[in-house]
Amino acid sequence: MDVPVIELSGVVKSFGPVEVLKGVNLRAYAGKVTALVGDNGAGKSTLVKGLAGVQPYDSGEVRFAGEVVHLHTPREAAALGIEVVYQDLALCENLDIVQNMFLGREETSAGTLDEGVMERQASETLQSLSVRTVKSVRQKVSSLSGGQRQTVAIARSVLKNAKVVILDEPTAALGVAQTEQVLHLVRRLADSGVAVIIISHNLADVFAVADYISVLYLGQMVADLETKNTNNDDVVGYITGSKTYEGTLA
Amino acid sequence: MSTPVSPPPVIGSGYEGGIGDQVVNYFRRVRQGEMGALPALGGFVVLIILFSFLSGNFFTPLNLANLLTQTATLMTLAMALVFVILLGEIDLSAGVTSGVTASVFVVLVHNIQMNWILALLIAFAVGMLIGTFIGFFVARVGIPSFVVTLGLFLAIPGLQLLIIGTGGAYRIETPEISAIMNKNLPIVTGWVLLAVAIVIDILISVWDRARRRRAGVLNRPLTLMWARIGALAVGGALFVALMSVDRAAGRGSLNGVPIAHDAIEGVPIVVPIAVGLLWAGTFILDRTRYGRHLYAVGGNPEAARRAGIKVAGIKMSAFIVCSTLAVVAGLFDASRIGVVTASSGSQIVLSGVAAAVVGGVSLFGGRGRLIHAAIGALVIAVISNGLGLLGLPAGVNFLVTGGVLILAATVDAISRKRSGATLLR
Numbered sequence: 001m002d003v004p005v006i007e008l009s010g011v012v013k014s015f016g017p018v019e020v021l022k023g024v025n026l027r028a029y030a031g032k033v034t035a036l037v038g039d040n041g042a043g044k045s046t047l048v049k050g051l052a053g054v055q056p057y058d059s060g061e062v063r064f065a066g067e068v069v070h071l072h073t074p075r076e077a078a079a080l081g082i083e084v085v086y087q088d089l090a091l092c093e094n095l096d097i098v099q100n101m102f103l104g105r106e107e108t109s110a111g112t113l114d115e116g117v118m119e120r121q122a123s124e125t126l127q128s129l130s131v132r133t134v135k136s137v138r139q140k141v142s143s144l145s146g147g148q149r150q151t152v153a154i155a156r157s158v159l160k161n162a163k164v165v166i167l168d169e170p171t172a173a174l175g176v177a178q179t180e181q182v183l184h185l186v187r188r189l190a191d192s193g194v195a196v197i198i199i200s201h202n203l204a205d206v207f208a209v210a211d212y213i214s215v216l217y218l219g220q221m222v223a224d225l226e227t228k229n230t231n232n233d234d235v236v237g238y239i240t241g242s243k244t245y246e247g248t249l250a
Numbered sequence: 251m252s253t254p255v256s257p258p259p260v261i262g263s264g265y266e267g268g269i270g271d272q273v274v275n276y277f278r279r280v281r282q283g284e285m286g287a288l289p290a291l292g293g294f295v296v297l298i299i300l301f302s303f304l305s306g307n308f309f310t311p312l313n314l315a316n317l318l319t320q321t322a323t324l325m326t327l328a329m330a331l332v333f334v335i336l337l338g339e340i341d342l343s344a345g346v347t348s349g350v351t352a353s354v355f356v357v358l359v360h361n362i363q364m365n366w367i368l369a370l371l372i373a374f375a376v377g378m379l380i381g382t383f384i385g386f387f388v389a390r391v392g393i394p395s396f397v398v399t400l401g402l403f404l405a406i407p408g409l410q411l412l413i414i415g416t417g418g419a420y421r422i423e424t425p426e427i428s429a430i431m432n433k434n435l436p437i438v439t440g441w442v443l444l445a446v447a448i449v450i451d452i453l454i455s456v457w458d459r460a461r462r463r464r465a466g467v468l469n470r471p472l473t474l475m476w477a478r479i480g481a482l483a484v485g486g487a488l489f490v491a492l493m494s495v496d497r498a499a500g501r502g503s504l505n506g507v508p509i510a511h512d513a514i515e516g517v518p519i520v521v522p523i524a525v526g527l528l529w530a531g532t533f534i535l536d537r538t539r540y541g542r543h544l545y546a547v548g549g550n551p552e553a554a555r556r557a558g559i560k561v562a563g564i565k566m567s568a569f570i571v572c573s574t575l576a577v578v579a580g581l582f583d584a585s586r587i588g589v590v591t592a593s594s595g596s597q598i599v600l601s602g603v604a605a606a607v608v609g610g611v612s613l614f615g616g617r618g619r620l621i622h623a624a625i626g627a628l629v630i631a632v633i634s635n636g637l638g639l640l641g642l643p644a645g646v647n648f649l650v651t652g653g654v655l656i657l658a659a660t661v662d663a664i665s666r667k668r669s670g671a672t673l674l675r
Contacts, residue, residue, distance in 0.1 A: 074558070090556040092549035094616035095542075103546055104557030109461065112537040116465030123261050123467075136262040143282065 003066045005030050005195040006051070006082070006164050011060030013046050020046045022219040023060070027212075028164060028195040033186060035206040035227075036199045038216035039239050044199050047216070048166050051197075052084040053077035065163075081163035085153045087172060093142040097134065098122040100141055101156040125155050129188050133181060147178025154185055158194060165189060166197045171205050183209045203232055217241050224248075265468040272470055283665040289658065290609045290625045297629065301636035308639055312497040315518055319431045321631035322520045323348075323582040327598060328605035328623035329531060330575030333568045335606055336535075336548040338615025339388065339395040341572050342599055343380070343402035348580030349595025350410045351377045355427075355581070356420040356590045357413055366424040374577050380406075381573030385566030395569075407596055414592040422584050430523065431586040434516030437494045443522050444486045451479055493517045520582060524624075527578065531620045544568060548615035604651070605630050608658040629654065 004027040013021040020043045028034045038044050049055040053071040062069055064080050071077050091100050101122045107114045122137050133148055150170055157165045171179040186209050190196045200206050215223040215238040223238040223245040237243025264275055302309040334341045351373040358369040387398045422428050459469045497514040535541035546554040547564045555561050584590050609626025611618025630651055637647045
């Protein structure tokens with residue numbers, strides 16, 4: 001198998017006396033969707049925050065495309081092409097789609113904002129993801145539906161050649177049709193060569209979109225599954241700790 | 251025969267189509283609640299027409315020039331406040347800051363005969379210091395700006411009283427400062443400045459279009475650009491022509507023979523200064539990363555932080571800009587009144603907030619532009635000017651101004667309800 005784009009081994013993170021991650025291993029491959037599932041308190045968010053550089057891990061090894069890297073700040077993560085789309089969408093409602101996609105990394109020329117270049121890149125990115133639900137890239141985010149906002153947030157993450165995109169509960173607040181749209185978008189994202197890690201409580205979504213499923217249970221990775229070789233009941237079993245994994249862990 | 255292939259999805263930008271499409275787009279945006287300054291502008295025009303009918307003295311060059319000098323202080327203060335209101339913050343001390351810095355200026359010039367330019371720089375430094383103080387306590391310590399600036403609103407008049415002395419009043423004797431409100435540009439200079447402004451506008455518009463074309467995205471129809479610039483040119487020319495009439499003529503005659511007088515003509519000096527501030531501030535807010543980040547922090551501070559924007563720094567800077575512009579407002583006020591007293595600037599700040607809100611700036615942050623504050627200030631000034639000309643008591647003026655503020659807020663709330671945005675924000 002290929003070298004994983006991101007490979008965590010033996011990652012440990014504690015908050016005071018509470019050990020949240022107890023030596024976790026995780027792999028994500030380019031062009032594949034890896035679902036990270038687990039019950040509340042399993043350590044999913046902590047794992048993601050470490051990858052984003054927001055809360056660095058205490059120990060353990062992070063390899064990016066085979067090389068050992070350090071993720072101590074969000075900037076280091078972003079420089080490698082690791083982008084996180086958070087659950088509570090980090091968009092400004094008062095700005096339009098282009099402005100949101102380029103927020104904090106605006107293109108300028110002659111010291112002023114180069115709206116033309118930003119507008120074209122934003123359109124191209126949205127079109128490359130086959131987004132059809134957005135009428136105009138100059139729409140204010142306040143006028144968009146939840147699904148459209150999630151679309152903008154995801155498009156924002158891939159704007160600057162992201163290698164790894166981590167989606168935190170991307171469908172949690174969406175209706176049925178919008179969930180469908182976002183899952184299609186996630187699939188296209190992976191098909192374009194990005195390694196996608198998706199966190200979700202909704203196993204139907206996970207089975208619809210993921211290639212691999214990694215189950216976290218009380219700070220430990222308890223199962224590494226290929227979606228096609230497992231089923232809903234087994235995954236629920238691993239999540240709740242009522243079933244023990246027999247295979248090899250990453 | 252080949253099967254028809256569906257074209258790739260094309261996402262619009264609102265720039266495509268002819269003039270008709272652009273007009274339709276514009277009205278759609280207005281219907282969706284993005285009214286901007288439209289209600290205030292409408293109100294302004296209605297008020298001008300109304301007062302012109304009610305009072306023969308309203309639409310005269312003399313009164314219009316007066317109106318502008320009456321507005322300039324409020325307008326500058328309202329524009330200053332926009333920077334902090336955009337962040338969802340407030341600066342209740344902007345008025346007293348304008349008063350205390352004017353006091354610093356006049357006392358330095360008067361008591362120790364300091365060079366007026368040096369005194370001016372010190373006044374600006376004091377303003378920036380006050381802004382830094384507010385910004386530090388709001389952005390770094392985390393106290394609500396309402397509380398910090400309320401504290402300063404109570405404290406700074408004390409400082410002013412100590413500087414000026416009880417019952418003290420200092421005349422503005424610096425000719426350059428008095429000239430701002432009391433002198434006019436030579437007629438030729440007015441026309442030249444208008445021409446320069448139009449040329450700059452054309453150059454920037456053409457450059458914008460070229461830059462968009464280079465990037466490979468659409469421009470709006472060229473006709474629209476010329477229509478906008480043409481409107482600006484016509485409006486500006488009408489204004490300068492009106493200001494070129496001798497405003498002192500016909501004010502008195504003896505046995506049918508006009509009394510000899512010095513002509514009052516030309517654009518008041520404060521007008522190009524205020525317009526320059528408006529233009530520069532708008533440029534910064536619309537066209538620089540700093541301006542974009544200001545709107546972002548006002549819209550969603552958490553999103554701004556995750557996008558790598560230094561939220562605390564943006565907040566600090568907004569308070570510094572606000573206090574610095576308040577110094578300008580203080581100088582305008584001192585120039586118009588001619589004296590600085592211990593109570594200068596103590597009354598005006600809430601009118602400044604009102605002007606911004608009437609113009610369409612949202613107190614919740616993230617929405618509004620400087621031109622909104624300028625138009626709001628004009629509306630408030632026209633009300634007080636017009637009602638004064640009609641001989642109505644000052645009480646009526648306050649009642650009407652307050653009513654207009656509530657009306658403006660209602661229009662804003664209803665328009666946002668229609669736009670579907672949550673009213674809580």
